[in-house]
Amino acid sequence: MHQLVTDLLNGNRRAAARMISHVENDDLIKRELLKELYPHTGKAYLIGITGAPGSGKSSLVDCLLQEMRNDGLKIGVIAVDPTSPFSGGAILGDRIRMQDHALDHNIFIRSMGTRGSLGGLSRSTREAIQVLDAFGKDIILIETVGVGQSEVDIVKTADTTVVVLTPAGGDSVQTIKAGIMEIADIFVINKADLPGTERTTTEINVMLDMKKEGGWRPPVVQTVSVQNKGINYLWESLQEHRIYMQESGTLENIRLERVKRELTDQVEFLLKNSVWNQVKEEIKLDRLVEEIARREKDPYSAASELLDKLNIFEQKAGEDG
């Protein structure tokens, strides 16, 4: 076993931080380390928190951390900011928050930005979750900025998803994207001391009641995070949803789905690597590219021919006569 993995499993925070850096940098050693960590994962409960910038997500997460700590839980926080592709993963507010919790060894906060593609961020977030899971966190909060597709992708990773809204001028409900409605297990109306709170709450409840699907009915929780109001209700709702997920079997299903996705990713990763290594050895790729660029070939036929040349999926000798 790698020393880094041993250290991490022994509760060494610096080992956890270094491990996440390996994940974030997509270092070669990453897969070996994650492989060794894997048997120690699967225990943490994953909570996704998403909402537009300015909805007060960060202070809400801070309040939640306090509630969870009061219950003796160990928590990991991954703050994802897909809108900052070039930040290198450091968010100012996050640094400040890290200072607050620096002395609390039961809380581990890490922010992540995109270095490569958004697909890369989604993957490195999932891998960072594995790290904090193996590190022994009971709950991992995944906080994402914004409400675009990238956040939806990332939040799909969670067991419970919280969507944070504010009672903004009454048109807030109209601006909720249909897909965001669908991913929410719990709605939070934060800044619930502002006018429009009751109307926003009612509107969301009406929308939720229109869909008669059975199963979990998302609650709408009002909070004022800067005054620490309503957080206990949010924490209760989170626990209720977890129980629902466990008792209905939904949790097991989504975890199997997650494993399937992980396996799929790994298979495709190995596949691509093998193919491109073999291509490098055997095929004059540049010449082929030039032919396609000159429109002498199309990329669709060229791709088929290339795979044919590599004898991939060839029958075993003698097998078909």
Added chain:
Amino acid sequence: MHQLVTDLLNGNRRAAARMISHVENDDLIKRELLKELYPHTGKAYLIGITGAPGSGKSSLVDCLLQEMRNDGLKIGVIAVDPTSPFSGGAILGDRIRMQDHALDHNIFIRSMGTRGSLGGLSRSTREAIQVLDAFGKDIILIETVGVGQSEVDIVKTADTTVVVLTPAGGDSVQTIKAGIMEIADIFVINKADLPGTERTTTEINVMLDMKKEGGWRPPVVQTVSVQNKGINYLWESLQEHRIYMQESGTLENIRLERVKRELTDQVEFLLKNSVWNQVKEEIKLDRLVEEIARREKDPYSAASELLDKLNIFEQKAGEDG
């Protein structure tokens, strides 16, 4: 040849629209159609235009369309909105603009949102470009909302990239992400009748002069699109950059890169399809997933074993003795 392709090559607008719908819906027939279109592509010049919401991109594009039409060019516009994953690709403003240009058969405007992942949007945008290219457009404008990673991915597709800014309160330059600086071939300060224009222009010029790299030096063009001011300078800059791209050989290089990416995508698409079809036949995937979920196996080893079982990349019989 498919009737749809024949119609499209004959200039039938409805055929072009239907073809893009196939691309957007990721219909099965898509690859066959794109394959037939491919020999007719490679002629259009691609201009990417990106900027924050509210920077006046749309009216800028409208003015540019007029300049280009005055020069007798045929133009396609693809308006990409990655922040609206669930819009189904229809943007209100776009519908209004479509009406303006509905009678001009030399302009084709289409908006696209994300239905699946952002990766999907990036791909369907590239495919829609192929369609409009084969359709005979001289110039294709790719307009994206926002300045996040998804836009960077999409804009990478263009031959020339325009970044639109506004002289907002003086802090605008600080908020330009480093990566956005790097992708811009031309900067536009739109709404250049607002205070702060000169300072913003100077600041960007200073930043640009700090990087002494040789090659193309992005100009900073001031425009007031609602008054149609400065658009002629922008159009001149675009033409200058195109000449630079052609004469320096950069255009050929990025087009080869683009072809390479297309070929890579196609190879990986076929590869994945073949593997998963074979897996379905031969491997009890659900059982494997359950084993991984129980932590009896890790996904990394399982992926290797799975590929081993499929005899992928096996040596030809007798080849290695």
